[in-house]
Amino acid sequence: MHMVTKRLIVGNIDDANHLPPQVGGLLMVAEEQEVAAPSPIVYAKIPLKEFGPPEPSALSQAVDWIETHIGKHRIMVCCRAGMGRSVSVVIAYLCCVDGLSYEEAVKLVLTRRPGGVPLPTLAEAIEAVRAIRLVRANPASGATDASTIKSAQS
Numbered sequence: 001m002h003m004v005t006k007r008l009i010v011g012n013i014d015d016a017n018h019l020p021p022q023v024g025g026l027l028m029v030a031e032e033q034e035v036a037a038p039s040p041i042v043y044a045k046i047p048l049k050e051f052g053p054p055e056p057s058a059l060s061q062a063v064d065w066i067e068t069h070i071g072k073h074r075i076m077v078c079c080r081a082g083m084g085r086s087v088s089v090v091i092a093y094l095c096c097v098d099g100l101s102y103e104e105a106v107k108l109v110l111t112r113r114p115g116g117v118p119l120p121t122l123a124e125a126i127e128a129v130r131a132i133r134l135v136r137a138n139p140a141s142g143a144t145d146a147s148t149i150k151s152a153q154s
Helices: 013-017 056-069 085-096 102-112 122-137 145-153
Strands: 002-005 008-011 025-030 042-048 075-078
Touching (some): 002 085, 002 102, 008 013, 008 085, 013 025, 013 075, 025 056, 025 085, 042 056, 056 075, 056 122, 075 085, 085 102, 102 122
Parallel strands (some): 008 075, 025 042, 025 075
Antiparallel strands (some): 002 008
């Protein structure tokens, strides 16, 4: 278990199965893992493929889930090893919600979670998530998710 910020923790499957009392929310991002979170814990599973590029829609859902729950709970984001997918979701959250640049977020997370390895094309996926969030925040702009995502990735 690695504390990235006061309210955001990166963990592995063992951490998820033995949650410390200070954790109030658990986000499982490992496609192949199942966890039975204790009843007072807010829980979601948003599956990402191991070692594969993150799907922007799933990454966006994960960022949104953390944003919704982090004000009331300390959140642990977990995957099998706590090194790739969970690290990538936390980086995305820090970029999309806390406003850190990709480089700042990576530096912070990898300093707090040595050995972490962001997923391939994470920076591009984060730009797509930012575009999704921008469209959602400004629906009158007339842009569609697909057109905005495409322009963000070019």
